[in-house]
Amino acid sequence: MTVILLAIVIGVAFGAVLDRVGASNPSYINAMLNLTNLNLAKSILLAIGVGSVLMFGGQMLGFVDVGHMSVKTAYAGVFLGGLLLGAGWALSGFCPGTGVVAAATGRKDALFFIAGGLLGAAAYMVTYPSWEASGMLDKIAGGKVTLGTIPGAKYDGLTAISGDILGLVLGLGFIAVAFALPERFVGSPAQAQPAE
Amino acid sequence: MPLNWKTGGLLLGLVFFAAVLLVKPIGVSTQFVILDGIVADAVSPNLVTQTDDGYTSTNAYLAKSNGKYAKAVSNPLNYSFVFVVAMMVGGFLSALARGGLSAPERIMPALWRVNFGDNQMKRYVATFFGGFVVLYGARLAGGCTSGHMMSGMMQTALSGYIFAAGAFAAAVPVSLMLFKKEA
Numbered sequence: 001m002t003v004i005l006l007a008i009v010i011g012v013a014f015g016a017v018l019d020r021v022g023a024s025n026p027s028y029i030n031a032m033l034n035l036t037n038l039n040l041a042k043s044i045l046l047a048i049g050v051g052s053v054l055m056f057g058g059q060m061l062g063f064v065d066v067g068h069m070s071v072k073t074a075y076a077g078v079f080l081g082g083l084l085l086g087a088g089w090a091l092s093g094f095c096p097g098t099g100v101v102a103a104a105t106g107r108k109d110a111l112f113f114i115a116g117g118l119l120g121a122a123a124y125m126v127t128y129p130s131w132e133a134s135g136m137l138d139k140i141a142g143g144k145v146t147l148g149t150i151p152g153a154k155y156d157g158l159t160a161i162s163g164d165i166l167g168l169v170l171g172l173g174f175i176a177v178a179f180a181l182p183e184r185f186v187g188s189p190a191q192a193q194p195a196e
Numbered sequence: 197m198p199l200n201w202k203t204g205g206l207l208l209g210l211v212f213f214a215a216v217l218l219v220k221p222i223g224v225s226t227q228f229v230i231l232d233g234i235v236a237d238a239v240s241p242n243l244v245t246q247t248d249d250g251y252t253s254t255n256a257y258l259a260k261s262n263g264k265y266a267k268a269v270s271n272p273l274n275y276s277f278v279f280v281v282a283m284m285v286g287g288f289l290s291a292l293a294r295g296g297l298s299a300p301e302r303i304m305p306a307l308w309r310v311n312f313g314d315n316q317m318k319r320y321v322a323t324f325f326g327g328f329v330v331l332y333g334a335r336l337a338g339g340c341t342s343g344h345m346m347s348g349m350m351q352t353a354l355s356g357y358i359f360a361a362g363a364f365a366a367a368v369p370v371s372l373m374l375f376k377k378e379a
Contacts, residue, residue, distance in 0.1 A: 003219060007278040010215050014222060014279075015286025017207045020294075022198030024287060027307035027379050033371030036378055039198070043205035044346065050209025051350040055216050070221045072338050072348060074355040081337025082344070082362020085330050089363065090370035092326025093305060095341040096334055097224040099327065100280060101287035106297045109304050112320040116327025121228035122236075123328070124335035128257035131336060147352040158354055167352050174349075178205060 015101045024102040026093020026109075033090050035185035045178035052171030056164045059150070066152040073143040077136040212350060219275060221351065223343030225334035226265070227280040233258055233269035244269045307379040337362070 021043045022028035031037035058064030072078075089095050094102060094113045103110035124131075131137055142156050148166035149157025157163055198204060215222045233253075237243040244253045244266045251266035253259040258266045268274050291297060300309070304319040312318060334340040337359050339348065345363065348356020 003275050004273065004278055006218050007275045008282045008285075010211065010218065010222075011279040011282025012286035012289070013214070014211050015283035015288075016290040017204070017211050017286075018283070019287045019290035020199045021201075021204035021208055024291075025198075026305040028198060030307050030371050030375045031378075033367045034375045035368065035372070039201045042201040043199075043208060046201065046205025047208035047212060048346055048350050050206055051212035051216070051346070052352070054209070054213040055350060058213075058217065064217050068216050068220055069351055070347070071351055071353040072344060072355040074353075074358055075338075078337045078344070078355050078358045079362040081333040081335070082359040083366040084333025085337060085340060086333075086363035086366030086368075087370050088326040088329030088333060089341070090367040090374065092323045092330065093308070094323065094326065095330060096228060097280075097283065097340065097342045099330075100224065101283055104284035104287035105291035106302045107305075108302055109319050109323045113323040113327035113330075116324035116329075117228050117331035118232055118327075120328035120331035120333075121225075121335055122232045124332050125229060125232065125255055125257040128255075128260075132256075136336075141354055145354050147354060147357075150352075163352065170352060171350075178201070 014097075015104065018098055018101045019105055023098045024105050024107070026102070029093045029098070030090065038181050038183055038185065042178045042181055042183075045174050045181065049171045049174030049176075049178060052167055052174065056167030056171065059152075060164050060168075066150065067154070069150070069153055069155070071144045071146055071153075071155045073139050074141055074145065075137050075139050075143070077131060080136065212346060216347070216350075221343065221347035222279075223276065223339055223347060224280055224283075225331060225340035225343065226268075227277055228331050229257070229265060229335065230268045230272070230277055233265065234272055237269055246270070305379075307375055310377045310379045311375050 018024055022040055028040055032040040055064055059066050092113050094110060096117060099110050099113040099117065103114055141158060145156050145158045146163050147158050148161040148163030150163030212222060243255060244251060244258060251263040251270050253266040258269060268277060303316055308319055337344060344356050344359035349360060
């Protein structure tokens with residue numbers, strides 16, 4: 001039962017924060033993806049960095065259970081699936097988590113996204129055997145691997161580098177990139193255009 | 197207005213950390229499969245069956261990894277499924293706290309309207325198709341923006357980096373092509 005209580009507390013917090021960083025708004029998602037407003041990218045990079053530093057720091061100090069890590073398998077389909085997800089993400093402005101949150105904030109178009117998503121997931125369930133047979137799901141580079149070797153983890157390291165120190169360094173790197181990234185890459189703000 | 201990126205990013209990072217500290221890394225897209233399974237199992241009850249040592253399914257995807265998904269379909273009151281329902285509650289409360297969305301924004305986002313006009317059907321067809329491709333892709337990849345990209349890269353998972361490379365390699369060009377005018 002405790003675990004259900006945690007699901008509610010962390011889930012509510014995650015949904016609320018996704019909404020407050022602007023991730024539930026497709027205009028804000030696409031302003032990131034078309035490189036005109038990178039504030040959301042800065043939030044995401046900072047979040048990955050903060051999460052990483054706290055997790056690896058906590059593991060090194062011993063108060064975060066290394067057994068809580070859950071590393072997914074690497075295979076060619078991860079890249080192909082990423083491409084598909086990316087295209088649909090840009091078109092709709094939603095990804096699975098933010099689409100669900102957006103629907104809850106009152107966005108009607110997000111309901112159509114969820115309906116399409118349920119059909120897409122069902123289509124994958126039906127076509128899964130052919131993907132399996134294609135070899136696209138065969139693990140690459142060891143499958144469930146982390147970039148370094150993390151002491152006490154059930155996952156292998158891609159390299160022999162100390163995984164928790166690498167995690168801290170990369171986490172700090174994400175934070176640095178979040179600060180270094182400009183607010184926009186493409187074009188100039190509308191108000192800066194010279195008058196005709 | 198969204199939160200300043202520093203505050204927002206810090207809060208988001210704390211949530212991802214809290215999840216891995218207390219339970220396990222955050223992920224969402226699997227629950228679309230679980231909901232499909234729940235609905236399909238209600239329509240045809242033989243889809244998921246209990247065995248001596250767990251659950252299995254006539255669907256190969258639900259049956260994989262020793263019936264992990266089949267088990268979740270049979271027991272919807274599990275951590276990951278309740279988590280996604282709770283996300284909706286959080287989103288709803290947050291929107292309420294900031295005064296809710298305007299009527300036009302509820303129908304479609306401003307940036308879409310500026311680029312494609314206010315034909316509702318066009319927007320709904322686009323989001324339905326987008327949702328199909330996003331979830332098909334997420335399941336092929338084995339995770340989405342939350343599970344693969346954020347939780348994965350945070351843990352220095354190789355798969356998270358592969359996923360993020362694919363997602364942005366498609367998302368940025370498609371977005372640049374579609375959204376030429378700014379809202």
